[in-house]
Amino acid sequence: MSEMKKIKNLKEFSTSADRFEGANLLCPGCAHSIIVREVLNATNDDLVLSASTGCLEVCTAVYPYTSWDASWIHIGFENGSTAVAGAEAMHKALAKKGRLKQPDRNPKFVSFAGDGASYDIGFQWISGCMERGHNIMHVVLDNEVYANTGGQRSSATPIGASATTSQAGSHSYGEKKNKKDMVSIMASHGIPYSAQVSPNKWKDMVKKIQHGFSVDGPVFINAASQCTTEWKFDPKDTMHIADLSTDSLVWPLYEIIDGHELNITYRPKNVIPVEEYLAAQGRFKHLFKDEYKYLIKEWQDRVDANWAYLQRREEARV
Amino acid sequence: MAFDKMELRDVEVWDGNMAASQAMRQAQIDVVAAYPITPSTPVVENYAGFLANNYVEGEFVMVESEHAAMSGCIGAAAAGGRVATATSSQGFALMVETLYQASGMRLPIVLNVVNRALAAPLNVNGDHSDMYLGRDSGWIQFDAYCPQDVYDLNLIAFKVSEDHDVRLPAMVHQDGFMTSHTAQGVSTLDDDTAYGFVGEYKPMNDMLDFDHPVTHGVQTEEDWHFEHKARQHNDLMTKVFPKIQSAFDEFEKLTGRKYNMVESYDMDDADVAVVCMGTSVETAREVATEMRSKGVKAGVVGLRVVRPFPFMEVAEALKGAKAIAALDRSSPNGAPGMLFNELAGAMYNLETRPMISGYVYGLGGRDLTKVHLTDLYNELQANVDAGKILTPLQQFIGVRGPKLSFL
Numbered sequence: 060m061s062e063m064k065k066i067k068n069l070k071e072f073s074t075s076a077d078r079f080e081g082a083n084l085l086c087p088g089c090a091h092s093i094i095v096r097e098v099l100n101a102t103n104d105d106l107v108l109s110a111s112t113g114c115l116e117v118c119t120a121v122y123p124y125t126s127w128d129a130s131w132i133h134i135g136f137e138n139g140s141t142a143v144a145g146a147e148a149m150h151k152a153l154a155k156k157g158r159l160k161q162p163d164r165n166p167k168f169v170s171f172a173g174d175g176a177s178y179d180i181g182f183q184w185i186s187g188c189m190e191r192g193h194n195i196m197h198v199v200l201d202n203e204v205y206a207n208t209g210g211q212r213s214s215a216t217p218i219g220a221s222a223t224t225s226q227a228g229s230h231s232y233g234e235k236k237n238k239k240d241m242v243s244i245m246a247s248h249g250i251p252y253s254a255q256v257s258p259n260k261w262k263d264m265v266k267k268i269q270h271g272f273s274v275d276g277p278v279f280i281n282a283a284s285q286c287t288t289e290w291k292f293d294p295k296d297t298m299h300i301a302d303l304s305t306d307s308l309v310w311p312l313y314e315i316i317d318g319h320e321l322n323i324t325y326r327p328k329n330v331i332p333v334e335e336y337l338a339a340q341g342r343f344k345h346l347f348k349d350e351y352k353y354l355i356k357e358w359q360d361r362v363d364a365n366w367a368y369l370q371r372r373e374e375a376r377v
Numbered sequence: 378m379a380f381d382k383m384e385l386r387d388v389e390v391w392d393g394n395m396a397a398s399q400a401m402r403q404a405q406i407d408v409v410a411a412y413p414i415t416p417s418t419p420v421v422e423n424y425a426g427f428l429a430n431n432y433v434e435g436e437f438v439m440v441e442s443e444h445a446a447m448s449g450c451i452g453a454a455a456a457g458g459r460v461a462t463a464t465s466s467q468g469f470a471l472m473v474e475t476l477y478q479a480s481g482m483r484l485p486i487v488l489n490v491v492n493r494a495l496a497a498p499l500n501v502n503g504d505h506s507d508m509y510l511g512r513d514s515g516w517i518q519f520d521a522y523c524p525q526d527v528y529d530l531n532l533i534a535f536k537v538s539e540d541h542d543v544r545l546p547a548m549v550h551q552d553g554f555m556t557s558h559t560a561q562g563v564s565t566l567d568d569d570t571a572y573g574f575v576g577e578y579k580p581m582n583d584m585l586d587f588d589h590p591v592t593h594g595v596q597t598e599e600d601w602h603f604e605h606k607a608r609q610h611n612d613l614m615t616k617v618f619p620k621i622q623s624a625f626d627e628f629e630k631l632t633g634r635k636y637n638m639v640e641s642y643d644m645d646d647a648d649v650a651v652v653c654m655g656t657s658v659e660t661a662r663e664v665a666t667e668m669r670s671k672g673v674k675a676g677v678v679g680l681r682v683v684r685p686f687p688f689m690e691v692a693e694a695l696k697g698a699k700a701i702a703a704l705d706r707s708s709p710n711g712a713p714g715m716l717f718n719e720l721a722g723a724m725y726n727l728e729t730r731p732m733i734s735g736y737v738y739g740l741g742g743r744d745l746t747k748v749h750l751t752d753l754y755n756e757l758q759a760n761v762d763a764g765k766i767l768t769p770l771q772q773f774i775g776v777r778g779p780k781l782s783f784l
Contacts, residue, residue: 107456120596128590129590130585131584131590132451132592132593141440142448145452145453146452146585149408149456152434183445187442
């Protein structure tokens, strides 16, 4: 393995490798580009990237332009992980045969996909890649909605959120199901590393990405990607929303090593109520009506229970 | 070389699946991503055996579905190396989305399609229903009639597909079980000669060239999509035929085995002709010879290349015939057979057009017998004698119960 990139401060980090250009069609305030830059800038190694169909893909590779100054491929909605796994297999094969053009380079293989492309339609392909042990990293840009197609619910959409296929209305509080626990599911494949990250905690993110790049085998990263359009907040508030999510423990930051060893990587000094997180976004606006206020309590209970569960898992070391 | 040479006899007894596997081995493919399905399963099983015994080097990615198999092949091909896999039937159907993506990204991949019926009803036996799902996907499609063809056409497919002027993926079809599981004598090339014919893989726009990063699989809007698709289609229709022809010529020089895009048999003075694909070509040739001894001027036209459809060659081969039969081993529900339609299109502008009848045969592995073909030639001759088509536009050969036909 090559040496890990040393990073001094945020200013230096943000400009240390421009392999994802600012010129793209993503919405103002979209967390996707922040996360992508944090992932790519975590290493100086060469990169082979894929993106599943989604906001990131349609906004960064519109012919004849590309925002990617690194090898990049898009095939379909579901199979970005397998595309990168195929490239990784080719790299192995050519290395074995002594036919690599640049045998001294040490590429990292990364697939980016939204929650729809990871939690739902691409689930089987990712599971296959994890099980087969490809040396790849799959990064979910989890904006909890099918944002690219206009805001339909996915299995990452949290309960109570209003999405176009699970709308809040006079007889509905929106999404009825709890969010799927993808990190646990992926960790259960016994992969060397899986983690949950958020763009506001960039040091934590970089540490995890670098850890992910240093291990041999599949890595799963679930990144909270705040969506100004579908979550309905002001584009300037992306990092504020991210702060609310990590500090309310709605989006706890932790990692799971070798499928079982769980470490919590961020403990807020002052845990804020979940209500503050919900109140900051238009998609939860209806929950503050009298008849749905009980859901806010349920939200808080569930977040508390999950935090207790994560801490118990961490203590148990199993 | 790091792997062990496999010494082959001049003639080996191989079934079609083994013939495909051996060609893949000799082409020294770099990555196989595969998911097994009957009757193509042994193609990748044999290959896994070669890997296990060091007869080949490379990566075998045993994925979790056919869709993932082709997805992995696409990623591997984009990374810059030789890639092949195999499938049949439902697996082919599951792959279809990715077939378009492979050809749209201009990635050379060789896919062995061991033809099998599509469900429902579920059936593991051979017919050509599956490959028609992919006929408009931008792939080159070769048709093998026997294990020898499978072996030869696989080597040819790599050469044509990977040519930098072509850069389009290619399929080699063979009839499920009839070819894939029937062992026959196959004349072989030694490993060095076969590899020498296919040639070293020359990557183009590969993702592992880190000094020249590339973006594969872009999005296009209405301002560019048409240009991409039109150019791809135009290249398929204009660049591929000469490349196939030169590959056939070179292969003939090397082996003495001659292939044509359209295989004419006794067509010089034929009044009646059967046009078909796969194993039925050989049966039809035998029956045509017998018909000749009875005074019927019978001929056979076998398709060797299904896509791009060799319109000119087909029209040329059939221009002297008076009545022809298009034999379709698939039934596109709601329309006459694919071959019937293609032939009608190819011959429409001929000065004298032969009468054309459509026959659907052999679905789900049903045999096409010499008796069927004798009857068929007699029907064609009756049309010729009457000077008009006496038979329906389309008939079904050998279906139990009341005779099925329409129009």
